[in-house]
Amino acid sequence: MKSLRYSLAALALIGTTHAAMAADNLEIIVPFAAGGATDIVARSFEPTFSQQLGVTSVVRNVAGASATVGTAEVANSEGNPNIIGYEPAGALSIQPSLKKLPYGPDSFTYICRTVSNPMFLMVSKSSDITSFKQLVEESQDQPFLYGSSGPGTLPHLAMAATVVNSDLKAEHVPYSGSGPAMNALAGNEIQIMADTETILENYDLRPLAVFADHRVEGYDDVPTIEELGLPALDFSVWQGVVAPKGISDERAKQYAEACKATVESDKFKTFADKAKANIAYLGPDDFKAFVQKRFEANKQVLEDAGLTQ
Template sequence: MRKTTTFAVICAAFGVAGTAQAQTLELVVPFGAGGGTDTVARVFEPGFAAKLDRTVVIRNTAGASGTIGAASVAQAAADGNTLGYLPIGPLAIQPSLRDTSYGLDSFDYICQTTSTPVFLLNKSGSANADLAAWVAQGTEDRVVYGSSGPGTIPHLAMAAFTTEAGINSVHLPFDGTGMAMNAMAGGEIDLFVDTATVMESNDVTALAVFSPERLEAYPDIPTMQELGYDLDFSVWQGVVAPKGLDEEQRSALSDACAAAIEAEAFVELAKKTNTGLMYRNAEDFEAFVSRNAEMNAQILRDAGLTQ
């Protein structure tokens, strides 16, 4: 009887262990299905799952500018079965704007996957043909710039530019990029900042790109640095886990990220949508997020949005 019982206990133990190992990995996207972050995550997922040899499912948890989904990741068990595919906003901007239940130290950082520089845009055919003309107008009078909402990258980049250029400006936030583009078409705003996808799909002209070097796809567009402004802004995304992963898990997940970024489908998506691929491993991504969050917090203070 004792041998039979012992054997049964051993089998049960192996069964439990096997179930835990085979458990589905949830990849939380903090925005609704069909949005920009979700679209990229769904192309990233197959290569990530293949390298891990695990089933990975995406769970959309939208709300509060991505902070509800980010909080759900921070509060999950640190067992490698829940990860977050998070963009810059929930990680490195929103915690400075609102009272979130998480902070930078609530996560283990796995890898960065993308970094897409943004452009300074004006309406095509504008009387001001270049950046210098807008700076002159802002010095003598004022410029009006729009954003897709307070604390977004379009807002932060423009706030940093107007501060560094020393120009008078008025910020008009809109509920999304589409409404802002309508406002630009109607002459309600002068300037806007966004990615190449927005630039290509609207009647706008790029005056400069917020990147250290000119982009291969747009060699004629000068960088902000060339024009005298040391400004570098991009929309980036990456993978995080609840704090507490062991180093072996973290390393394996980071390696799987690298493989997913090199997958043919992910590379093709990047080309099609002008998304910049950027792999940073766990340690480098953590350091990058910390620097980025500190910079964004200072910009928000300078813009009077936070104390």
């Protein structure tokens, strides 16, 4: 029993260190595990951002449940001026319509949108399909299968919206990420996938359409969805910074200025270029309106496709 006392003493000592360490650091929550696509951008964003604010900051990865766990943590920190979230599109504009969450689009102080990449509708280069029209025709006998990086993700929604709004016959097969879905596409387990330029460039893929309101530079011969006779569908993979509600206007302004300066810095631009992240800054008001609009649009898609609870 003596050893039990020793170990309890050791544990008690360790317990006190945490209290001593808690200082006024800025915590940047990334709702994904370290090393993921969002995390990499967040970690390149963080040094310049904290320099602009003049504080020490720490990136904390809080992963799980389609990024909603980390996002909920930001929402639940109401009034805390030392916590922000580096958020992906899905956690803010899709998940709240999919399941019961402790937050909604109104639970945040919006700071800025940092990057945004339009998604492409793609097939494997080894397939003989070269146009969306041909894809629709060939799907009539035997429906195609489209992959996604998980149920309720942007790739899923983009394709679900396409299927609802066109004659394309295709069914959904979710994977645990873009990587496994690419593996399935390479093995012809699935035939269609919607994802960003990064994916398009890294694998043997052929773009058939782009989910944006105008053609994308560098892909001038890829038509937009609207040009193909569908309603305009706008699906982009974007990221942005949010703070909890209840922080002072002054603090929110500091965040917004620091974010703008970071996104415009050479350091971040060089990184974004390398990582093929398309810088698309939006200020606090524009970002808030944008998220609200995307939230409504995604909700409509989910309802049309019968995916809401």
